[in-house]
Amino acid sequence: MKFRTRLIVFYLAAAIVSMVIIGAAAWGSLELYKKKTVESQLTDQSNLIFAYIRQVFLFQKASQTEINPDSAKIIAGNLSSGIGQVELYGKSLQLLCNPVEIEEESSYKPDEYKKVILKPALKGDKVFLTKNRVVYYSVPIINNGKTAGVLVIIYRLNLINEYLKNVLSILFTGAIAFCILIVIISIYISKKMVKPINQLVETTERYAKRDFTVLELNRNDELGKLSKSINSMGSQLYEYIGRQKQFISNISHEIRTPLTAIKGYSEFLYDEIAGDPDTEAALTHLKSEAGRLEKLVSELLELARHDSFQGSFVFVKTNFSNLLKDTIEKMENKAAANKLTIDPRISPDVFINADPEKMVQVVVNILDNAIKYSHRGGIIDAEMFTENNNAVFIVKDFGIGIPKEDMKNIFERFYRASNANGITGTGLGLAISNIIIEKHKGEIRIESNENKGTSVKIVLPLM
Incomplete structure (x- = not known):
């Protein structure tokens, strides 16, 4: 996953x-507010009912201390239901009246209803219970x-629950809108934050390619x-690599001059001292090693020129x-000396925008590697098409x-495959x-299987 994501x-x-934490806290607060509001309203309604009941008791005999059926009828005839269904019970917990006939399916069984709703109130306690979205509020009726x-x-809490449900829907819609807003804002912020990081990544990637362009990032953080x-x-790094390149270039030039002399004198001596097998063998070896060193120096100088953009x-x-065709023809003699055959299949009249000398150098390097690392008596396929x-x-x-573990390093300087021991080479050709x-705005692709061979593919744009 990307850093911005x-x-x-x-x-x-x-x-x-x-939002979940705030929503939970808000919902809890609403539930508490609902409970307190309903309890307050029911308390107010019960106070009004008690005031009326006290008036009824004033007209009863002084000896009468409880609500009887007659008193209940008087109260039922004048009592409104207020916000809920009202029930009056005598001291023996028998239902005396239900002033407003509302069919309510009780959440409690009769015995349980008496135990948790009526008896505590009869003992003087106030009961406030909620079950199945119904509030039961019971208080004792006190006379003298x-x-x-x-x-x-x-x-019944249906109305207030519907109200809270609407509030919850509004909060949920607001939360979704807030999330969308957060995503939009975070995309903008992350873009601003990631931009300098991407610049730093691009800079390090340029450094890996030896492009040491300075990064302009005006920030104080x-x-x-x-x-x-x-x-x-x-x-x-630029200074160090520059000094390294200069050193390689200088030392290569310094070596090349005496090396040319050594090679020239060895050829002269070889011609002068003919007929002595031992001397001829020594001079042949000297000439071969001088030629190998000359090739190494030439390749080092070539790299130094490219590195310094010269x-x-x-x-x-x-x-x-x-x-x-011309280059393959020139390499056929070397292939024949190693008992190899080059099989060319070249499409005619294919034109590219190229430096011919440099392109010949590439083809020679590729064919030379194919010759060096092929088994005697084998065939090398060389094909070109559009x-x-x-x-x-x-x-x-x-x-x-080439072994699989060596494939990632084949274009590194001086790197040679682990199975190339005993075969001459500098590790600079590729x-x-x-x-x-x-x-040339092209590409080299290499596929290889150890002990089976190597395929080098060069792709170049046409004119």
């Missing part, structure tokens, strides 16, 4: 968790300091400090078909191949060829 998910998760009966108000550190590191390319319209507006050149051998092909 992580930021958006983090912001959204934080917002959702916050004695309990005269029980008043029960039954209130930690990212600004990091960009300054990266720029400082890039400057030091390697000049002269691009012209080039007949790639003829260039390949595909998707590109010229495609493929060299395939059936030699020792590195140089890759640089040249990149300059």
Whole structure:
């Protein structure tokens, strides 16, 4: 998951968790408010009923201390239901009246109803219970300091629950809108935050490709400090690599001059001292090693020129078909010396924009590798054709191949496969060829299986 996506998910998760906590707290507060409001309203209604009941008791005999059926009828005839269903019970807990006939399906069984609703009120306690969205409120009816009966108000919560349901719907809609807003804001914030990080990543990727362009990041925070550190590191790397390249270039030039002399004198001595097998063998070995060192120095100088951007390319319209045919023909002698056959299949008149000299160097490197790493008596396929507006050149051998673990390093300088011991080479040919092909806006692809062979594919844009 990308860093920017992580930021958006983090912001959204934080917002959702916050809303869940706030929503739970708000819902709890609403439930508490509902309970207190209903209880307050029922208390007010019971107070009004008690005031009326006291008036009824004034007209009764002084000796009468409880509600009787006659008193209940008087109360029932003048009592409104208020916000809930009202029930009056005598001291023996018999129902004396239900002033407003409302069919209520009780949540309690008769015995349970008496136990939890009526008896506590008869003992002087106030009862406030909720079950199945119905509130049961019971209080004792007091006359002259004695309990005269029980008043029960039954209130259904349908209306207030519907109201709270609407409030919850509004809150839920608001939460969704808030989440959408958070996502939009987090996308904007993450874009602003990730932009300098992407610039830092791009800079390090450029450094990996030896492009030490300075990163301009005008910030005073930690990212600004990091960009300054990266720029400082890039400057030091650039200076170090520059000194290294200069050293290689200088030492290569210094070696090349005496090496040329050694090679020339060895050839002269070889011609002068003919007929002595031992001397001829020593001079042949000296000449061969001098030639190998000369090739290494030439390749080092070639790399130094490319690294210092001094390697000049002269691009012209080039007949790639003829260039390949001529180069393959020149390499056939070397292939024959190793008892190998090159099988060319070249499409005619294919033109590319190229530096012919550099392109010959690439083809020679690829064919030379195929010859060196092939088994004697084998065949090397060399094919060129056009595909998707590109010229495609493929060299395939059936030699020792490249181990799988070495494939990722084949374009590294001086790197040689682990199974190439005993075979002469510098490990620079593919590195140089890759640089040249990149300059031609092309691509080299290599596929290989150990002990089965290697296929090198070069793709170049057509004219």
